[in-house]
Amino acid sequence: MCGIVGVITAEGGVGDVLSKALKRLEYRGYDSVGVATVNENKLYIKKDKGKIDEVNERLNLTDVPGRTGIGHTRWATHGVPSKRNSHPHGDCKNRLAVVHNGIIENYSELKERLTRNGHIFLSDTDTEVIPHLIEEKLNSGLTGFHAVLEAVKELKGSYAIAVLIADHPDKIYVARNESPLVIGVKNKNYVFCASDIPAFLPITNQVIFLYDGEVAELSLEGVVIRNLNGEVVEREVLEVDLTPEMAKKGGFPHFMLKEIFEQPKALKNTLRIDERKLIEVCKILSESNRIVFTSAGTSFYAGLCGKYFLANISRTGSEAVISSEFDEIMKNIIDERTTVVAISQSGETSDTISAAKYAKRFGAKIISISNTVGSSLTRLADATVYTQAGPEIGVAATKTFLVQLGALSLISSKLAEFKGVITRDEYKTLLNDLNTIPEIIQLILDKTEGEVKASTEAYYNSTSILYLGRGISSAVAMEGALKLKEISYIHAEGYAAGESKHGPIALISTGFPVVFVAPMDSTHNKIIGNIMEMKSRGARIISVIEEGDEEIKSISDTVFRVPKTSDNFFKQIVYIVPLQLFAYYIAVRKGLDPDKPRNLAKAVTVA
Numbered sequence: 329m330c331g332i333v334g335v336i337t338a339e340g341g342v343g344d345v346l347s348k349a350l351k352r353l354e355y356r357g358y359d360s361v362g363v364a365t366v367n368e369n370k371l372y373i374k375k376d377k378g379k380i381d382e383v384n385e386r387l388n389l390t391d392v393p394g395r396t397g398i399g400h401t402r403w404a405t406h407g408v409p410s411k412r413n414s415h416p417h418g419d420c421k422n423r424l425a426v427v428h429n430g431i432i433e434n435y436s437e438l439k440e441r442l443t444r445n446g447h448i449f450l451s452d453t454d455t456e457v458i459p460h461l462i463e464e465k466l467n468s469g470l471t472g473f474h475a476v477l478e479a480v481k482e483l484k485g486s487y488a489i490a491v492l493i494a495d496h497p498d499k500i501y502v503a504r505n506e507s508p509l510v511i512g513v514k515n516k517n518y519v520f521c522a523s524d525i526p527a528f529l530p531i532t533n534q535v536i537f538l539y540d541g542e543v544a545e546l547s548l549e550g551v552v553i554r555n556l557n558g559e560v561v562e563r564e565v566l567e568v569d570l571t572p573e574m575a576k577k578g579g580f581p582h583f584m585l586k587e588i589f590e591q592p593k594a595l596k597n598t599l600r601i602d603e604r605k606l607i608e609v610c611k612i613l614s615e616s617n618r619i620v621f622t623s624a625g626t627s628f629y630a631g632l633c634g635k636y637f638l639a640n641i642s643r644t645g646s647e648a649v650i651s652s653e654f655d656e657i658m659k660n661i662i663d664e665r666t667t668v669v670a671i672s673q674s675g676e677t678s679d680t681i682s683a684a685k686y687a688k689r690f691g692a693k694i695i696s697i698s699n700t701v702g703s704s705l706t707r708l709a710d711a712t713v714y715t716q717a718g719p720e721i722g723v724a725a726t727k728t729f730l731v732q733l734g735a736l737s738l739i740s741s742k743l744a745e746f747k748g749v750i751t752r753d754e755y756k757t758l759l760n761d762l763n764t765i766p767e768i769i770q771l772i773l774d775k776t777e778g779e780v781k782a783s784t785e786a787y788y789n790s791t792s793i794l795y796l797g798r799g800i801s802s803a804v805a806m807e808g809a810l811k812l813k814e815i816s817y818i819h820a821e822g823y824a825a826g827e828s829k830h831g832p833i834a835l836i837s838t839g840f841p842v843v844f845v846a847p848m849d850s851t852h853n854k855i856i857g858n859i860m861e862m863k864s865r866g867a868r869i870i871s872v873i874e875e876g877d878e879e880i881k882s883i884s885d886t887v888f889r890v891p892k893t894s895d896n897f898f899k900q901i902v903y904i905v906p907l908q909l910f911a912y913y914i915a916v917r918k919g920l921d922p923d924k925p926r927n928l929a930k931a932v933t934v935a
């Protein structure tokens with residue numbers, strides 16, 4: 329997730345307006361920043377790696393000429409944070425500049441074609457294909473707007489772009505598909521475009537929303553919106569009633585809830601991982617005689633899920649080891665044929681980095697799965713699979729956990745094909761199943777949030793809650809328990825349901841709440857037995873069930889329903905969503921701030 333912004337001002341000082349607008353979007357990404365302006369048909373670009381204040385200090389971003397400019401604050405998705413990879417990106421003749429938020433799925437083939445046509449690329453980003461595409465359209469004789477329109481038609485994936493063309497110094501061209509982009513207007517003095525309203529809210533709350541598949545031409549004379557067929561679209565100006573703080577949270581009360589609701593898009597973007605990257609990872613995994621997942625906290629529970637995915641889908645054995653225990657467990661058995669899959673959304677967790685360094689000393693290969701491009705762990709790895717959740721501001725991991733499961737599902741499916749366990753067609757079927765999950769999550773968010781919120785009245789005063797599941801749902805249960813304890817400070821424990829009678833059942837007394845993750849999969853019948861064991865001892869039963877599961881509904885005190893999904897390997901992924909909401913609303917009911925839980929840091933960078 330990045331932040332893009334553009335402004336045309338009748339009042340001058342475009343550099344100051346741009347840098348302030350970018351500062352308000354810094355929560356969307358902050359590893360590099362850049363601006364471009366056009367003045368007397370000449371482009372001026374300043375950009376570098378670093379936070380906005382740092383780069384401003386070095387380059388004085390506010391000191392740029394002209395009245396028309398665009399800017400970008402980056403959260404890297406392709407290409408490590410660096411000056412050459414920072415936006416804006418230009419064409420071969422420095423006639424145009426582009427800033428982009430999103431993922432261009434077909435950038436490799438576009439880049440190959442453009443390179444064959446003589447275009448010179450300066451960065452490793454997917455974004456850079458856009459200015460060169462527009463350049464080709466301009467060279468073919470199309471005017472500014474139509475050159476952008478025709479170029480955008482060739483893009484696949486998600487994008488929100490703002491384009492400056494030197495020959496049109498009083499215009500900005502924008503387009504969007506899946507990535508957000510809003511336009512702000514203030515009589516004839518300002519016209520803005522931005523990823524999010526906070527960028528220009530202090531100047532105007534008059535907003536025009538651009539929809540997917542639309543392109544617009546902005547000038548102080550007005551905004552002209554067209555669809556991809558070139559037909560003009562009329563769109564009203566709306567007045568938004570948000571404070572800047574609320575706007576940063578997208579109107580949600582907390583970043584955590586906003587990020588729970590970002591999961592469909594985060595997963596959809598993550599499932600766009602380049603197949604060549606998956607093949608690179610599968611080569612390493614298939615040459616290993618031992619595969620070890622290692623990670624901490626929520627990422628460890630993702631690693632546990634990875635163990636089930638690898639076994640169930642690709643018939644590959646593996647183990648999951650908490651990174652702080654890695655050396656004690658692996659010291660006498662790790663060697664050059666071991667592959668360690670280190671999972672870390674921040675890529676900066678000290679324990680996980682130490683585990684990876686320890687493994688490298690024995691010649692092991694390292695595959696990292698991270699949400700942060702260029703992070704320390706990724707620089708240690710032989711190969712990295714990046715998740716695409718964008719920055720996660722809430723300390724409690726939500727969308728970054730879900731996209732880790734998405735990446736692990738993809739890797740396991742690809743490995744199954746790579747090993748010949750499944751055919752190419754079966755692999756494509758798995759991909760189709762996976763690609764239905766974002767919309768299932770959206771359905772859960774739309775349909776379940778209300779019932780989860782209402783249920784918290786009965787449970788927010790609990791002193792302890794047990795979370796149980798079987799198979800991969802046991803790992804989902806553990807993550808659900810972690811969510812609750814870290815933001816509501818209620819003790820919670822996630823356990824394999826089959827283990828409950830080997831001890832935890834002693835905890836149960838009348839009214840003790842027990843959460844069951846109970847999908848209609850191979851564990852369903854056994855989980856019913858576990859529920860009855862608890863119920864017969866007076867427990868209050870909270871079950872996350874599949875829509876229509878009347879059997880478990882009839883023996884539960886509270887149910888959170890998940891839409892029926894096709895019988896596939898991935899259905900359990902979505903069962904974490906009601907548990908995220910459950911933890912969130914209990915914390916809020918207790919008057920706590922879910923975004924900033926006590927004693928916790930977003931990245932534990934000390935051992």
Ligand code: AGP
Pocket residue numbers: 624625626627671672673674675676677680723724725726814928929930931932
């Ligand atoms: C998750 O909610 C916690 N904030 C914490 O357990 C976290 O998952 C853990 O510190 C690992 O972080 P990482 O994914 O950045 O390595």
